[in-house]
Amino acid sequence: MSNHPVVKPYSIIYQTQVVDLILHIQQQEYNIPITKKDQPDLFNIEDVYQMGKGNFWVAVYNDHIVGTISLLDIGNNQVALRKMFVHKEFRGKQYKTASLLLNNAINWAKEHSIKAVYLGTTPQFLAAHRFYEKNGFTSIAIEELPENFPVLEVDKKFYYYSV
Structure with missing residues (x-):
């Protein structure tokens, strides 16, 4: 049993937990009126995110998904960071889940x-x-x-990172 989450590439075995985590954060914590139907990518992660120079990772703690992050290949050696969510109890300095996920994605991008x-x-x-x-x-x-960046309707603030 690890004291910290472990970042792993997404596998279909995690799909239900990934969907549940993301929807809970969107709907319950932030009151964003978004549903499963609004996010068909969550049911086709392999073909949406794990293509080209993209990927999708999960943070796993004692067999539970506590975080997600993905890089969507948008061409021209550029990616869109998507689906970065961390369970409320795993945010902050104790577990550093967000940092683990982001560092993993940035290292992937460099590689x-x-x-x-x-x-x-x-x-x-x-x-x-x-x-x-x-x-x-x-x-x-x-x-x-x-x-070629796919802007979502809810997105109003944008960021750039030079790898």
Whole structure:
């Protein structure tokens, strides 16, 4: 039994837990009116995220998914950081789950010759904004996103990271 979560590549065996974790955070914690139907990518992670220079990881603690992160290949050696969620009890300094997930994704990007990571987030994820900025992401305007970046309706704040 580990005292810290372990980051692993996504496998279909984690699908139910991944969907449950993400929906709980979106709907219960942040009152975002989003459903399973609004996120078909969650039911096709292998074909959406684990393609090209993209991937999807989970943070596992005692056989439970406590965090997720993905990089979506958007071409031109660029990726979109997506689906970064951490269970409330595993946020912060004790477990460092968000840092484990982000460092894993950034290392993957370096190993796969990615030049830039972009992300969009919602205005109410203030702790996430601080986290990204603390980890070297720069806030950018929507006009600065690459044209192939898939902007989600809920995303109003955008970031860039040079790998």
